[in-house]
Amino acid sequence: MTIQTSRLSDPAVRAFVSAVNAHDRERFMDLLAPDATMADDGTDRDLTDWIDREIFSSHGHLEVDKETNHGRDLVAHYSNDTWGEMRTRWHFEVGEDGRISRFETGQA
Template sequence: MSLNNKLSQPAVRAFVAAVNATDRKALWATLTPDASMSDDNMDHNLVEWAEREIFGSHPRMDVEWESDDGLSLRARYHNDIWGDLSSAWTFTLTDGKISHFEAGPG
């Protein structure tokens, strides 16, 4: 059962919704102007990563677990590049927006 609509942090809930809708405007609205990210412990250019991993690959993120503070998730993630995989996501918030997130195997 997906927790997508029940996530406790509004910015994280909006991020997941934007990923699933492949909505550029909504995704960038969840992030601070200087947001950064890493994937598998490697820093990436956020814009390039999002174009490849989200907007160009038909993603679907189904959250299965959320930490007590709402800043860490485990999700089933699917896209055209990697297929289906278990993924872990950790978010850092600044003034209610995501300033950094980490994705990796879950």
């Protein structure tokens, strides 16, 4: 069963999912710490290149199935125009300022 975005526990993660699904790159970037990093399937990636390719130019969309770790770990169905739909896992590290300093994703 899908969890409504508005019901996700962590405010930063909730805003992240909302920005992805609204295709709002500016709001998405505002959620990230200036030196934010990310990894895909265990390999660090160039953040700007990855989000442009995997989220914004390919119409990425997240439907969250499960959250743990106070809302900072998700299992979700992720879809985009490039890869179709897949079951994915997401992990978020959020700084004291409420901005995301790192996120990791990969197939679940």
